[in-house]
Amino acid sequence: MTFIGLVGKNLLRQRVRSVLTLVGIAIAITTVVALGVVTTGMKSTADDFVTSGGADFLVAQEGAADLSFSTLPEDIVTEIAAQPDVASVRGALLHVTTAGSNPFFFLSGVEHEALASQELDLVAGRLLEDDDERGVLLGEKAADDLSATVGSTVEIGDASWIVIGVYRSEGLWEASGGIAGLADLQEVAQKPDTVTIAFVTVTPGASPTVVADRIEQAVPAVVTIADADEYSKVDQGFVLVDAANVAISLLAVVIGGIGVMNTMIMSVFERTREIGILRAVGWTGRRVMRMVLLESLLLCIAAAVVGALVGVAVTRLVLLAPAVQGFLDLAYTPDIFVRAVVVALIVGLVGASYPAWRATRLSPMEALRYE
Amino acid sequence: MSELAIAPPRSVRAPDFEGPMIRCDGVTKTFEEGRLRALDGVDLIVEPGEFVAVVGPSGCGKSTLLNLMAALDQPDDGTIRVAGHDLGHPPDLDHFRAVDVGLVFQLDNLLPSLTAVENVEVPLFTTERSRRRRRRRALDLLDFVGIADRADARPPQLSGGERQRVAIARALANEPPLLLADEPTGRLDSATSARVLDLLESLQRERDVTLVVVTHDPDVAERARRVLHMLDGRIERDVRDP
Structure with missing residues (x-):
């Protein structure tokens, strides 16, 4: 018999209680994993968006409550383009609306000339031209969802658009959205002479960070965003999601810890006499403590494995919902699972610390007298 | 009753005192x-x-x-x-x-979730690192007290006399x-x-x-x-x- 074998046997003695505790911790771990997968996926999608069309960063209105609320005068594109080391600037009006089953259809309006520099991967049709009236390019996913082909008419929001081309994109928001002419979208969205953001590409060899800093200083009331982490400059959504993630992890530790502590206290209490026997045959308090801690850790590691698997399954199920498919991409990165295991280990240690300490404080005689 | 075939754990020292026990x-x-x-x-x-x-x-x-x-x-x-x-x-x-010191109680005080041989192994955790040697010595001790054939039985499956013999074997574990x-x-x-x-x-x-x-x-x-x-x-x- 190994020490770990003895620990395992102790856990299996009260199977129902061990399983119920495991389920409780696994639910907490599932939440941590699912939130982590969603948050990381959102950031990855946002990163793809920032760098879409080969851009190095984007420019938005300073102080906007949300990226989609950013409003810049259209002529700011010219002002940014005049800055040193700026290779190209693409102003875009973002319009989030409904289309087919997608409640978050991203329609972006850009100048026709700017489309050429965006290096779109067209799979059908052609780019927009000046004489296209209410023409739209659809991402492959959006075209599938709307059952649209080149030449067909689709309803996006309250307006009808003629499909001019279909493009392929790795970015989820682009693939499940569309691109329209800037003037057409300004008219539909009732936002004349404005853009939401500007995508900036710097000249080869220039530092995007330096150019971004220079733009922030030279152009009044704008901020630059180079990746998802900088979204907080204009969008508190990611900050809130990150904060919720940390809060739920902490909550998982507290709730899971209380559950484990309850189980381990019961277990130690019930085995008081047995602990007395172990002490009477020469087991040290430290060895008894190690046994109790290991029981708790074993339970929590098993819960982490179950919770992580359920977390992956749950997030995959969520993706089956059409409302989510065009908006949310999932990212299963190793750090999510490392965090789940760390949370489980903390739960195990926190929950078992008091029962383990109590077990070591029992005098062999008191424990043997215990009925 | 047979002789113990395996020596006690090496960490157990021989009594080196003089005078009364x-x-x-x-x-x-x-x-x-x-x-x-x-x-x-x-x-x-x-x-x-x-x-x-x-x-x-x-x-x-x-x-x-x-x-x-x-x-x-x-x-x-x-x-x-x-x-x-x-x-x-x-x-x-x-x-x-x-x-x-080896202890034998009135109530055998065996751990109910462990088999007879595992109960005898318990004191050996403190003196013998090798799992195989622990098991070997515990089996020899059960043989020594005459219940080697009950090594894999749990305490509830043993008679009162058998349980007490397991307890004696456990008390002898570290000689x-x-x-x-x-x-x-x-x-x-x-x-x-x-x-x-x-x-x-x-x-x-x-x-x-x-x-x-x-x-x-x-x-x-x-x-x-x-x-x-x-x-x-x-x-x-x-x-x-x-």
């Missing part, structure tokens, strides 16, 4: 904040290899004396030396309990020089009692183990070479070769 000087123990005097200035010397029975009415202090000898409890006053250790100034009481037994036949029928006593007696005789047995059982007292009669926390009579 047990020496009690003025040992006093009270309970309930001094209102109940369980032991009242007990003086006692037990030499190595003796078979001592401690008898007396319930509440006379027999088990309290045994528990103090096993370092399960501490006296309020007086000193106890066991196998060369002053139990009032212990360098390591856990190690003392692991290797210097202690002193075996302390508290009513080892208290819950056994007479035939089973006789077999357990045969085993304890042969251990004392053949392996030179010092044996102290607290008992109400006159058969046990008859077999002992020395009988201590206790009353009201004192040793009233010390009878040798009764």
